[in-house]
Amino acid sequence: MMSEQPFDQGIPLLTEVLSGPEALHEMTAEPEDAPPARIAEPAPFLGPVVLQPDWDAIEARLTQRILHQVQGKIDHLLEERIAHVLQTALQNALIGMRGALREDLQQSLEQIVANAVSHELGHLHPPSVQ
Secondary structure (H helix, E strand, O other), X not given: OOOOOOOOOOOOOOOOOOOOHHHHHHHHOOOOOOOOOOOOOOOOOOOOOOOOOXXXXXXXXXXXXXXXXXXXXXXXXHHHHHHHHHHHHHHHHXXXXXXXXXXXXXXXXXXXXXXXXXXXXXXXXXXXXX
């Protein structure tokens, strides 16, 4: 069973009864001394607004994108070219160094062998004493 609760005082009640369109007109009618209301004139129709693209911004973005792509390709080509040039230069330098090192090594070996032979011959044939 539901017990009836007393009416909530916080809820407003309609206390006046309107009787037809005249009452509505009385409630919405403007005072006699008020100036008549003017209907706002609509703004002139200018047609659809066509937004023009920002060509400067488009050009700047396109330029940056192309520069970025080209720079990546240039970097790759430079790395390949530098690697090839360095490889060739190092190979030529090694060929030249190999020849010079071979000559120096040959001279050093000849001196070492000559000294060793001289030393051994000195042990085999002692100098004659006079």
